[in-house]
Amino acid sequence: MPEGHSVHRIARQFGVNFVGTAPEVSSPQGRFAQGAAILNGREMTDARAVGKQMFLEFEGDHWLRVHLGIYGAWDFAGEVEIDPAIQIHTTKFGRGRLGQTGMAGVVEGPVDRAGEDSVASIGAPRRSRVARVHMAERDRAEATNGAFPPDPVGQVRVRLLTETVCADLRGPTACEVLTPAEVDAVVQRLGPDPANANTPEERQRFVDRARRKRTPIGLVLMDQSIIAGIGNVYRAEMLFRARLDPHTPANSLDPAVLEDLWDDWAHLLEIGITVGQMITIDGLEGEAYRRALAERDERHWVYKLEGTPCKRCGTNIVLEEFGARKLYWCPGCQL
DNA sequence: TTAGCATGAAAAA
DNA sequence: TTTTCCTGCTAAT
Numbered sequence: 001m002p003e004g005h006s007v008h009r010i011a012r013q014f015g016v017n018f019v020g021t022a023p024e025v026s027s028p029q030g031r032f033a034q035g036a037a038i039l040n041g042r043e044m045t046d047a048r049a050v051g052k053q054m055f056l057e058f059e060g061d062h063w064l065r066v067h068l069g070i071y072g073a074w075d076f077a078g079e080v081e082i083d084p085a086i087q088i089h090t091t092k093f094g095r096g097r098l099g100q101t102g103m104a105g106v107v108e109g110p111v112d113r114a115g116e117d118s119v120a121s122i123g124a125p126r127r128s129r130v131a132r133v134h135m136a137e138r139d140r141a142e143a144t145n146g147a148f149p150p151d152p153v154g155q156v157r158v159r160l161l162t163e164t165v166c167a168d169l170r171g172p173t174a175c176e177v178l179t180p181a182e183v184d185a186v187v188q189r190l191g192p193d194p195a196n197a198n199t200p201e202e203r204q205r206f207v208d209r210a211r212r213k214r215t216p217i218g219l220v221l222m223d224q225s226i227i228a229g230i231g232n233v234y235r236a237e238m239l240f241r242a243r244l245d246p247h248t249p250a251n252s253l254d255p256a257v258l259e260d261l262w263d264d265w266a267h268l269l270e271i272g273i274t275v276g277q278m279i280t281i282d283g284l285e286g287e288a289y290r291r292a293l294a295e296r297d298e299r300h301w302v303y304k305l306e307g308t309p310c311k312r313c314g315t316n317i318v319l320e321e322f323g324a325r326k327l328y329w330c331p332g333c334q335l
Numbered sequence: 336t337t338a339g340c341a342t343g344a345a346a347a348a
Numbered sequence: 349t350t351t352t353c354c355t356g357c358t359a360a361t
Contacts, residue, residue: 003342052343070343071355136356137342155354171355173344224344231342278342303342324349326341 002068002137004229005272007049008195010074010135012083012273014047014056017076018167022059023160028152028168035177036158038062044160051190051228053174055183063183064158069173073136077150079164080133087276088133088141139276193228194266195273203262210250210258217253218246219323221261230265233303234272236328237280238264240301245334246327281311302328 002010025039039058046057056064066072082088132150134140144150149166152159158169169175178186191209192202209226210217220226221235230238239246242261250258271279277292279299284292292299301311306319306328315332 006342067344069345069353070341071353072343073355138357171353173353222343233342235342325343 002052002072003231003234003272003278004049004051004193004195005269005276005278006135006137006139007052007054007068007229008269008273009083009086009139009276011047011049011054012086013074013076013080013133013135014044014054014167016081016083017165018044018056018160018162019047020044021162023162023167026159026161028156028159031155032157032175035064035175038177039064048196050187050193050196051224052231053186053190055178061180063178063180065174065176065178065183065186066158066169066172067174068136069171071136072172073134073170075153075168075170076133076135077144077146077166077168078148078162082133082141086274088139189225191223191225191227194262195229195269198266203259206262207255207258210253211255213250215250216247216322217244217250217261218327220250222323222325227262227265229269232325232327233278233300234265234268234280236303237278237301238268240330240334241280243333243335246322246329302330304328 020043022041022043024041025036027033027036039062042058042060042062044056044058046055048055048057052067054066056066058064068074132142132144149159149161152168154170156168156170157172157175160167192205194202206227210220213220213223213226215223218235218239221230221238222232236246238261241264242257244253244257268278268280275293277299279292280303281292281299281301284299288298296303297305302317305317308317309315310317310330310332313330313332315330317328317330320327320329
């Protein structure tokens with residue numbers, strides 16, 4: 001269920017935990033047995049994300065492409081080094097307690113991988129070790145008492161295993177081994193991603209692509225070939241922030257409006273990657289910010305808020321079926 | 336405890 | 349346009 005920010009976070013996690021190692025690669029479920037055999041024992045040399053797709057490079061010009069789709073997820077276990085640049089917010093814990101329930105923060109402190117229950121504390125973002133980190137639409141870190149490596153739970157399509165860390169992939173919509181040329185072809189079909197290059201050139205690439213479309217802007221923002229990484233939540237929230245009627249044809253918009261949309265996506269994406277949540281209401285501080293981390297309704301303007309008064313103008317938020325997806329918007333603000 | 340839905344996208348029809 | 353993937357959250361029970 002993740003949008004672009006989650007995939008970038010997961011790619012960073014692989015950068016920290018796997019790049020430079022030669023993991024054992026298997027497919028407990030069996031459906032990726034052939035691909036696993038190709039990758040097994042090879043050194044991972046790069047981990048990157050473009051939009052909602054992740055690419056892991058292995059020596060010998062083999063790339064693993066993963067797309068999580070609507071319910072895919074990665075689970076890391078063992079000595080998981082948290083990228084110091086990102087925060088893992090923990091709102092729910094397993095049997096081993098890492099901190100106060102409901103408190104947002106960063107898990108810190110070593111957890112013995114042999115399974116001893118140990119205490120980690122909430123503190124400043126630094127190198128951290130936790131026993132289990134679930135990375136999907138929402139991240140979850142917890143201590144466990146289980147053995148390492150853990151028994152595969154459910155349908156594990158791929159397992160990557162080093163001496164100290166294990167990563168399990170479940171429920172992906174895509175998981176395949178590609179050649180460099182095939183990776184290029186996939187990336188070629190994707191629009192620009194500001195998390196990789198927030199440059200005037202890339203912004204212009206988005207503007208040029210969008211301006212050619214008569215399609216409503218509400219659909220254009222979801223089109224991964226025009227701009228990469230935006231999903232249903234960010235789509236709705238960005239349109240609200242820009243005060244745009246989702247039905248407006250993209251080609252009727254002033255290029256400056258499209259430029260602003262790009263800039264806003266870059267801004268929201270950066271927050272999402274760092275914080276691990278889609279915070280689309282800006283500038284919250286203190287208690288309000290804490291509530292935004294804990295409650296979805298507190299961090300969004302319109303998403304899943306149909307029937308409630310708009311936080312800006314008081315008009316009731318509307319839910320509309322739009323391009324086979326649910327669209328939330330404010331008829332008062334979004335003229 | 337459980338049933339229905341969902342922060343995608345590709346394949347099938 | 350419908351089906352598939354077949355997980356996990358959440359509201360309802």
